[in-house]
Amino acid sequence: MPFGSPAPVIYILEPYGGSARTQNPNLPHIFFDDSGITRGDGVFETLLVTDGHVANLERHAERFVRSAKKLDLPTPDVEQWKAASRQAAEDWTAACRGERIDGRLGWSYTRGRAKTGIPTAWLTIQEATVMDRATRVRGLRVLSASRGYTMATGADAAPWRTEAAKTLDYAENMAALRWARANNADDVILTDPGTGRVLEAATASIIAVRRGGKLRTPKPVGGVLQGTGQLAIFEEAEKHGWNCRAKDFNVDYLQRSESVWLVSSVRRAVRVAQLNGKKLPAPANATELAEMFDRALEK
Amino acid sequence: MPFGSPAPVIYILEPYGGSARTQNPNLPHIFFDDSGITRGDGVFETLLVTDGHVANLERHAERFVRSAKKLDLPTPDVEQWKAASRQAAEDWTAACRGERIDGRLGWSYTRGRAKTGIPTAWLTIQEATVMDRATRVRGLRVLSASRGYTMATGADAAPWRTEAAKTLDYAENMAALRWARANNADDVILTDPGTGRVLEAATASIIAVRRGGKLRTPKPVGGVLQGTGQLAIFEEAEKHGWNCRAKDFNVDYLQRSESVWLVSSVRRAVRVAQLNGKKLPAPANATELAEMFDRALEK
Known part of the structure; x- marks a missing residue:
């Protein structure tokens, strides 16, 4: 400090x-x-x-x-x-x-x-470790990787189901972040090993910006924590006419999006500038989006 | 205390x-x-x-x-x-x-x-919370339940693989134990949701005693922690002519075993007296086995 x-x-x-x-x-x-x-x-x-x-x-x-x-x-x-x-x-x-x-x-x-x-x-x-808005718009290098396990559903789920709780058990997420840094990246997007479904980042939610004024986020099921920041952003964005919903998608979908953002409460929204070595160029509305996201996250 | x-x-x-x-x-x-x-x-x-x-x-x-x-x-x-x-x-x-x-x-x-x-x-x-040998031979009521997730293997595994580490992240295991107690049981045997493979108990390893002088334990893969007590028991038992190895099996295999034991360092080996409501009667050699297990665990 x-x-x-x-x-x-x-x-x-x-x-x-x-x-x-x-x-x-x-x-x-x-x-x-x-x-x-x-x-x-x-x-x-x-x-x-x-x-x-x-x-x-x-x-x-x-x-x-x-x-x-x-x-x-x-x-x-x-x-x-x-x-x-x-x-x-x-x-x-x-x-x-x-x-x-x-x-x-x-x-x-x-x-x-x-x-x-x-x-x-x-x-x-x-x-708080502060990353200013310009840096956040400039963006992060991110890798995607298998989370390593698949949550069972229905009758196969564990009867105690702690999965949607934000517990102190974050050793795994910390290991994912260390792995990202050891591989020259800033963060990691976790995917389901069976289906390739995009889940969440190590300590952030994911929002994809799609053509036609759409915001999409992975469904908060199968061990994906519902992000408070993502909820706040969707509420704010809907007021401004954005079409917002949760949806199943894979890494390819992210690479074909207008922009991709990792959202967490303290770091706020940060754009993904490179995903698995492929550049995701900043869209024209990157600063405008970041301002809207900040408004929601700082409310 | x-x-x-x-x-x-x-x-x-x-x-x-x-x-x-x-x-x-x-x-x-x-x-x-x-x-x-x-x-x-x-x-x-x-x-x-x-x-x-x-x-x-x-x-x-x-x-x-x-x-x-x-x-x-x-x-x-x-x-x-x-x-x-x-x-x-x-x-x-x-x-x-x-x-x-x-x-x-x-x-x-x-x-x-x-x-x-x-x-x-x-x-x-x-x-230590002490359970005397007679109580341990008399045994526990145990339920089996899906662990709720399947570990991916090979190329689908998470590249950071912390799974074989004994980390502080035990909130899930504690939830499993609470569930067992809420359902009138003393402990829970976790199974893989996809295959039904027996994995481990919430805070113990599992040993099945089979006809013909065999001891079997689940393979320590797919998120199963290698038990130090189980290793010690196998080493001791082999000296006394038991045939010991790790093997894939399901709950039905446990119910057809001569006896089933949950092994942890401090509680030692405790016999399973009832599994999913079905009695597993104490075998003639239960006390002899418990003595051998104690010898190994107290060494």
Whole structure:
């Protein structure tokens, strides 16, 4: 972190509602027997703090509750999470002393310590790695690769079905990102090994811009997480006359699109400039699109 | 934990070799930005401490190194881990004051704090949940269920292949165990959704005892973790003339076996007494087998 960055803001929440207290970021707060660290048994959200407010708070709160439910965790008190997030964003903004520094707000909620059985709940705001809009329009080098497994459906699905939960289990996604970087790429688009269906990027949703004012995204099924940013963008774009929907498609479809974007809450929307070594030239409307996407993601 | 149990023993290791220091178990030691808690990005092992020593230390150390390699973590200095484990086992045994209390030794090794990029390494010994041999021979009620996904092989596999690593990502396995308990069972045997192939239990390996002195276990491929306990048992059993090997089989094969055992390091081998509602009666040699299995698992 550059000299002079604000210190991370941490709040620890009482999991059944009640108070939130600040935590010194120079001190640890997770115990050895927390199921979050022993088993990855918990859920999380990553939100953008920009211009003094938390973006798309409602969508993240909804997914957070859904994730907790999928994991049979006690339902989090979202009003408490939202209030603590607003308080933390205020603290963050004050610490920035008039400078606009984007924050990455993380919500973490685990099954808690083996000793107590009470969930552990905390949120953090740290300085976001910023990529300016021009760089995002210029774009990323991306590779596609098999995700390595196929989710079963119907009677063959696992009866516990945690697949649509945003759990702490991201070791696989991190391995995918390392692989991309080792192969001279910035990110990776995951595909289903059986069908070649495009799923999602390692830590982002995918949006394809098609001729005739269409936005398309992979269907959020078969282990594809519903992206809060993608939802926000579709809602905004529909107001401006875009035709938006989820659809099954393969990598070839992306290569024949007007433009392809990877969407995540904090990095926002970034154009894919090269896919599997093939250039995807910036379309005339790239900056206009990026502005519309930013509006949706910063709301 | 019953009154009078020894306090957990924790050692924090310097990840590049060097010293190990004790950590007070009443204080937290994991920071908010540790990749182990933010992404499940780390590996672990669970070992048995019994009768003053650490069982099957070499096998666990080998798998630990393999797991770290799969995740592109710096290779752990296993001599340091082994020495710290022996020291911790001594501390544990001393704290037990002459009583024989089995300990569960956990090794944890994460990619570390985002701030430093230095891996976080620690081990803990806690009181093991003990199931005596008679109870283990009497057995468990077990259900089988689809694991919910199929690993792709060959050219369709993910190029990063973390599948054989014992990572912190166990939220799915924990969900499987909760499902079993909600359905009046003690454990769950996972099967491949496409082929019905038996894979492993939620946190244990599977051994089938077959007529003619045969022990069979599912092949450790397609997302099946190689069990250290299963390896130890096969080595011991071969000395006593058992014919041991890995093999593809389905649930029906288990129901036609002389006996079926779930094997994990700390719980040891437990017989399956009921599988999907069907009784699997204890064979005449159940106690003899359990003794042989214990010998292997406690070595």
